[in-house]
Amino acid sequence: MRKKKRTIQLIVMIMALLIAISSSFMMMNSYTKMRDVTQELQLRENQDAQYYSRYNVLFISSYAPEFMTMPMQLRGLQSVFRKHKISIIQEYMRSRLLHGKENGFYFHIKDVLKAEKRAGVNIDAVVAGGDEALTFVKKNQHTLFKGMPICFMGVNNRQAAIKAVKDPQITGSYSPDHIRETLTIATKLQPSAENIVCLYDETVAGLQNKRNFFDLKKYFKGKHFIGIDMGKYDLTGWTKRISQLDAKRDIVLYMSSYVDRNGHNYTIPETIKLLNDYCHAPVYRTRDNGQGSGVIGGVVYDTFYESQLAGKRIVDVIINHHDISKMRLFTNTHHQIEFDANILKKYHLDQQVLPTNTNFLNQPDNLNSFTFTLMAGIAIIVALILLMIMEERSYYAYEKSITHLEYLNHHDDLTNMYSRAYAIEMLEKACLKHDGTLVMLDLDNFTMINDTYGHDKGDLVIKEVGTRLNNYGKAYGLFCARLSGDEYLVYYDHVIDSEELRHLRRAITRDMNIGHDQVHIGVSLGAALHQRGITAGELMTNADVALAHAKREGKNTMVFYNNAMKENITEEERIKEYLIEALRHDGFEMVYQPKVDPSNDLVIGYEALVRLKDRRYSPNIFIPIAESNGLISELSRQITEKVIKQLAAWQKAGEKLYPVSINYSPAQIYDRGYVAYLAQTLSKYHIDARYLRVEITESLMMEDMSATNKLFEDFAHLGILTLIDDFGTGYSSLSYLMHLPISIVKIDKSFIDHYLVPGKESFIENMIKMLKDLDKMIVVEGVEEKWQKDKLNEYGVDAIQGYFYSKPLLPDDVLIFQHQHQ
Incomplete structure (x- = not known):
């Protein structure tokens, strides 16, 4: 009886300790959040301090903002830039979503550069993140980025990287996918597997991944190399195909599966979830995203380190005046080996074959001593009491910081209007719900205002237009945002006509008093009607095209988008490319x-x-x-x-x-x-x-x-x-x-x-x-x-x-x- 009682007491004690440990971890997590929020606020304040910055760098990413490596890339750049008062202007190709449609992004970047120039912001350098971004920047170097130093990172195509650095204005780093190293480990974990299967698609990066994969066939004799191209399947066909994969027979490498045959787009978390639901084999990956959330692991390169290196090279060029033409191509060999202990256990794979420097994710704690547990529990309980006291004091500050961070994320710092990033997020939601009209507008002759009255007065004009738009939006229930420079966005949740567009223009173009000066404001407007089935990106491109037509037709005009405009732009793009070649090869x-x-x-x-x-x-x-x-x-x-x-x-x-x-x-x-x-x-x-x-x-x-x-x-x-x-x-x-x-x-x-x-x-x-x-x-x-x-x-x-x-x-x-x- 006494033995049974002692057993119950021991169980109760252990449960109390576990509760204490859990509570303490929750408290520690709270402080971790507080720390992260503080760091994020510092990072965001640095990023948004454009009007107080000495230099401005345009960062063009191949990916979308929500792409899993983006926070690490931005943190790497900012860890260097914030010391030198360098702000980042971020633009995202969303290459995984564009699926080869580059024209819209070209004209978008062109307008961004014009808007920044009108606002008095000079772009001092360009950072290209990823293969598609490098291709885009190199292709348009002499039209959009003439004279600007360019640094690339996150590029997996070695030949493209080598070719790029031959240009005296370009430097960068090549980041090899550690496919061979990852597959070598995989063959040790699954020695009986007959097939090595690679998952890719038909995006630019996907096709490069395909080439890199099949080039390694000679190193794995006796193994069958198989490719599964998502671009050849719809969702049903692709899930059916991956459901045929088996852990005993197949080593599966997930490289890029973002776009299917029907043009539907899938984020990395969505793809990983599909693999978890349908694939019956562990999935390896050579990028530092997905580990710990369904991917077994692999050898991955260090994104943060590479981003820091890119930031340092930009600083050396624009501040320390180093010669960019003498900066050689850097190969990023910094990597780490990461594997998920839960998935290793699920498929009964032997951890002992992994390298000794492997970093295990989801590794359960191994507590061998009850005494150690008891002492740790007591220490944690004491810490818990102290944390509870501190928590009461810090909770209010934490909530306040969260609110402030959310505001910064959603608003433009100069005008207090909604920001470009939040506008895109809002449009993506709105496009799923109802028809509507997107209007993009741009001030006429804003460069002349800056030159005549000075940039300080120019900022006041930008703020006053923002105030007028905000007031107009509140009066009529509209969403208004500042995109960049002197460019703004207004969204109607219904289809509008020319009269409503004229009414909007009249609300903006009243003369304004700036100090002792009266300034006349002209504005050009481009409107695009939204109907179900059009994505937010397509809607913005259409409105942007209409705005460009309004500018070409003359100042203070408004234009509604039609499909013929895009056809004209496609022809214009062809002629532009022809002219570039003629300029290069004495064609005039x-x-x-x-x-x-x-x-x-x-x-x-x-x-x-x-x-x-x-x-x-x-x-x-x-x-x-x-x-x-x-x-x-x-x-x-x-x-x-x-x-x-x-x-x-x-x-x-x-x-x-x-x-x-x-x-x-x-x-x-x-x-x-x-x-x-x-x-x-x-x-x-x-x-x-x-x-x-x-x-x-x-x-x-x-x-x-x-x-x-x-x-x-x-x-x-x-x-x-x-x-x-x-x-x-x-x-x-x-x-x-x-x-x-x-x-x-x-x-x-x-x-x-x-x-x-x-x-x-x-x-x-x-x-x-x-x-x-x-x-x-x-x-x-x-x-x-x-x-x-x-x-x-x-x-x-x-x-x-x-x-x-x-x-x-x-x-x-x-x-x-x-x-x-x-």
Whole structure:
């Protein structure tokens, strides 16, 4: 009886100890949470301190924000960046979800960069995370990221990494998947297995995983290598296929199974759950996500270490001014071996064959001594009492920190509007519930506001627009968020019409007082209607496309999305890629259209016009695309050198030189080094500046007057005359004709066609007389008929350009024409 009583007492004591231990662990977990929240707050405050940062780095990830390695990558970068006041602008390709659809992301990044620039934020460097991100950044390096140092990490394609670092602006690290090491361990754990099965899909990363897997076949003789491609199955077929796998027969390696045949997307936790439910074999993995939650384990590389390395390299380049071209490719050999003890036990696999440095997950505690348990229990009870006292004091602070962290995660720090990340989360939920309308809007000429009033005033404009949108949203029950820079989002939970869109625009575009200044606000809007079946990402892309069209159609406009717009973008992308190749491989040539004095039919100069050598696209198609995709600066520099080089060739051949004019695009206004390049090229080929002229369209006057004034002064300082091109089609103003050093005015063909007709000639005559009174030389383009030439000669124009005298000519034909008209 006494023995039984002692047994019961012992059981009660053990239960009390277990309760104490459990309670203490709960308390310790509470403090762990508190610590994590504090660290997260510090991290978030660092990330959101963009307006107080010295430098800004654009981080483009191949994955989605919820991807399991993302927190570790960001922590690695921030552990380095926060010491140097570097903020991260995060963008996610969601490559596992895009399934090859890259166009939308290209235009999204393009708009992000424009918005950040308008907001006064300069991107100092780019970090590319993953294979798809590296491919994207490398492909668009000369359009989106020109001149920016680039560092990549998390790249598994060794050849792509080696090729990338050959570029003097790119460095990075190659992270090999430890497939061979993992499979070597797996064959020891499952020595009787006949097959080694790899799970992958048809994403870019998935196909690379497939190649890496089958390349190892030679190292595992006697084993059958089998691939299961999720991209060839629907969900039912895939689960049926993996249900045929067996632990006695199959070693299963899960690499990438994100997208099935129907385009449905699966996160890593979702895929692991499916494997747990249907697969009858342990599943190995070489990435540091999934272990401990259903994957047996594997040899995984250290994501945090690699992210730190990328951060240090960026710091060395942008702060310590190290030469990025001398930074070699780093191979990340830091790895760890992780295995789940529960799954090892489930499949009766021998832990003894694992390396001694294996880290076991879900390993049960091994308590060999009741005395040790008792002493530990007493110590824990004492600690528990102390923790309970401390818990009471810290609970309020913990709750307050949680609330503050949630607010930071959901709101933009400058405007207190909802943030981009929260907007995406909200849209994903809204798209599942009801039809609606997404409106994306962008302030017009915000760069001019920053340049005129300063960036501090620019921030005040951003905040005031945010306040107006928040008030409007509260009044009408709408969701409003700030996306980036001067770009905002408004979501209606119903389908709207043009009148509602105009009402929204009116609410924003009222003039505002900023200090002592009154600022006029214009806004462009792009709207996309949402219907069931469209994802949040597709809806945002559609609204973004509509906004881009609104910008192209003119300032302060609004456009509803239609499918034809996306088709136009696809064609534009093809032309853009063609232009990039032409720029790389000397695919352009120049033709020259003569300018002739109508009083004596003698040549007085030429206009240089660019053409593709193969004539695949006409200039009126490819030049606007070059302007809108950041290619115009490079194209203009090539044109400049080709023209000056041709003048040098004519000069060397002893031909008489006449002034040649080249066209200057409004999109070049921010190419601050162009004038210096022009001067250097003239010097290089020993050409006097009087033989080169620059034609500038009237629309440039509306872009940035301070920059325009500086540009005219710089050209005048070099001794280069400037022409106003297409006079009469844009923002014609006597003020700029009188105050800017403009020597020549070119009247546009459409103006002549409209007014040089019976009954309207006096208008043309009076305009030419006015320009003459201002002491301007007058050129008229597009003259095709003799009567037009005679009438314009009568009015006293100085030169005529058009098919009446000649079409644009190749250089050899120029000399033939010149010998006939000099």
